[in-house]
Amino acid sequence: MVDKTSQFLTFTIADEHFGMDLHQTREIIEYAGITQVPLMPQFISGVINLRGEVVPVIDLSVRLGRQPITIHKRTCVIVIELHSSEQHCVLGLLADAVNEVIDISANDIEDAPAFGAKIRAEFIQGIAKKDDEFIVLLDAEKTLSPVELAHLVEAELQ
Numbered sequence: 001m002v003d004k005t006s007q008f009l010t011f012t013i014a015d016e017h018f019g020m021d022l023h024q025t026r027e028i029i030e031y032a033g034i035t036q037v038p039l040m041p042q043f044i045s046g047v048i049n050l051r052g053e054v055v056p057v058i059d060l061s062v063r064l065g066r067q068p069i070t071i072h073k074r075t076c077v078i079v080i081e082l083h084s085s086e087q088h089c090v091l092g093l094l095a096d097a098v099n100e101v102i103d104i105s106a107n108d109i110e111d112a113p114a115f116g117a118k119i120r121a122e123f124i125q126g127i128a129k130k131d132d133e134f135i136v137l138l139d140a141e142k143t144l145s146p147v148e149l150a151h152l153v154e155a156e157l158q
Contacts, residue, residue, distance in 0.1 A: 004106045011095040013061045017135045024080045024140050028098050031075040045094055057092035069094050104128045
């Protein structure tokens, strides 16, 4: 049996390491400010102008149930593209820092734990270990589903 290897973009939020499938990443840009939009849920930091395209920016820390990211010199926006049956969606993700692109073998990815991760289990694709660090691999399609995000925004406006 051939062992399938995938590439993941790894990044840091607070002191935790996360990864996301590289094929969903369009680009990484330096944080240069965000235009806030009134009446949005706390996890939506605002929007950025990306070469004429209005891109909503999600504070991934808040989306994962943590404190908002504190902006500092390594803060960046990871621009991702999600393709689903519903629509094509471009989102910016606020992260404390981008680390590197790594290759992870399917055999080195453990299933998401049923408890203890403090993140909704369906958001987690799996857990990988690199050196002595654990990397939580996020399932962007579920964590950032345009349909679920739209429902959350609508609920906030009620």
